[in-house]
Amino acid sequence: MLTLEFDYHLLPELVAQKPVEPRDASRLLVLRRHSRILEHRLFHDLLTYLKPGDVLVVNVSRVIPARLHARKVPTGGKVEMLLLAKRAPARWEVLVKGRRVPVGQCLKLISADGEVTLHATVEAVTQSGGRLLRFDKALDAYLELLGAVPLPPYIHEPLKNPERYQTVYSRVSGSVAAPTAGLHFTRQLIARAKELGVEWASVLLHVGLDTFRPVTEEVVEDHVMHTEYCHLSPQTARIINRAKAEGRRVIAVGTTSVRVLETAAQRVSWGVGVWDGPTGLFIYPGYRFRVVDAIITNFHLPRSSLLMLVSAFAGMEQTRHAYTEAIRLGYRFYSFGDAMLIL
Numbered sequence: 001m002l003t004l005e006f007d008y009h010l011l012p013e014l015v016a017q018k019p020v021e022p023r024d025a026s027r028l029l030v031l032r033r034h035s036r037i038l039e040h041r042l043f044h045d046l047l048t049y050l051k052p053g054d055v056l057v058v059n060v061s062r063v064i065p066a067r068l069h070a071r072k073v074p075t076g077g078k079v080e081m082l083l084l085a086k087r088a089p090a091r092w093e094v095l096v097k098g099r100r101v102p103v104g105q106c107l108k109l110i111s112a113d114g115e116v117t118l119h120a121t122v123e124a125v126t127q128s129g130g131r132l133l134r135f136d137k138a139l140d141a142y143l144e145l146l147g148a149v150p151l152p153p154y155i156h157e158p159l160k161n162p163e164r165y166q167t168v169y170s171r172v173s174g175s176v177a178a179p180t181a182g183l184h185f186t187r188q189l190i191a192r193a194k195e196l197g198v199e200w201a202s203v204l205l206h207v208g209l210d211t212f213r214p215v216t217e218e219v220v221e222d223h224v225m226h227t228e229y230c231h232l233s234p235q236t237a238r239i240i241n242r243a244k245a246e247g248r249r250v251i252a253v254g255t256t257s258v259r260v261l262e263t264a265a266q267r268v269s270w271g272v273g274v275w276d277g278p279t280g281l282f283i284y285p286g287y288r289f290r291v292v293d294a295i296i297t298n299f300h301l302p303r304s305s306l307l308m309l310v311s312a313f314a315g316m317e318q319t320r321h322a323y324t325e326a327i328r329l330g331y332r333f334y335s336f337g338d339a340m341l342i343l
Helices: 043-049 140-146 180-184 187-196 234-245 255-264 305-314 316-328
Strands: 027-031 038-042 055-059 061-063 067-073 078-088 091-097 106-110 117-125 131-135 172-175 199-205 228-232 250-253 275-279 294-298 339-342
Touching (some): 027 316, 038 316, 043 187, 187 199, 228 255, 250 255, 255 305, 305 316, 305 339
Antiparallel strands (some): 067 078
16 A cells, blocks of 8 residues: 555645644534545534444543753754653653754753753664653653743644643643644533533543654555553443443544554453553554544644554545535634534
8 A cells, every 4th residue: 555545635734733622613524434425514513423322432531741952062063852751751752853963972961941961872872763862860850940841843833721732631741742622622512412411431641752753655554653561441441331232332532532542452362351562553544453443633634653553444535525615614623623523
């Protein structure tokens, strides 16, 4: 399968630069997999498509202040860093933006008020082209002072309220990008869904490198996913397995929730098992879904693994049709953009 089959052209003005207010006022394109009929609603109309007994599965990961700035020692050259994954309390995998950052390079990070100084040393160059850094102190306690919440590179306007790049239900810090399908939910919408009889379950996947990079290999099957930490608890496993046994729908909020659910289904003959560890699951057309019955998602970048996952679930032709219509009708794309419900 060729990666170019997942390419499309998008006018720059359709890339959402800021979120709509309130959160659930974004548009919602409803795609039924077995029909070419598309429905155009607003996100707060989601309850029209939900029914008692449905299980909504959300990713509760929270975005960390993962963008850091440092100076080379002793030259003082500027280096911008994006944290990707914690390998130990004082060791992190990072992407770097700066000239010549070799193994052995010492870096100095200073807080805006000058009261906190950390040093880091480049230990290795990673397979993805990033760096493995060893800090002189455990980094977590200093992130709020040294870092900033990173926005994707296609967003050029500053965000006035950083909480707007967090879901209202986020609670476990660790992602370098938001699980953006969940950004559309308000606490009021969640409460109304629960009143309807919709059940909620949480999973965890800390979003990492593959959110930022397109698939560069010409052949889809040659792409290797960067592993990300995920967790599915015994309680969530019970909720999911009971719903599947009773014929109720499991609706994943976002591609990250899809990947956790499908990862947790890999080692069991039916339903999901408990999972705690890395996942490198790459879902593309031809994949057989074991758990997920419907997906709530955003509109994804061309050639991205996320678009390939959606195409695997909805069908390539249906996905192309939906994206073509969304572009024609001026839907807003990417992190702060509009949403899709795929039934």
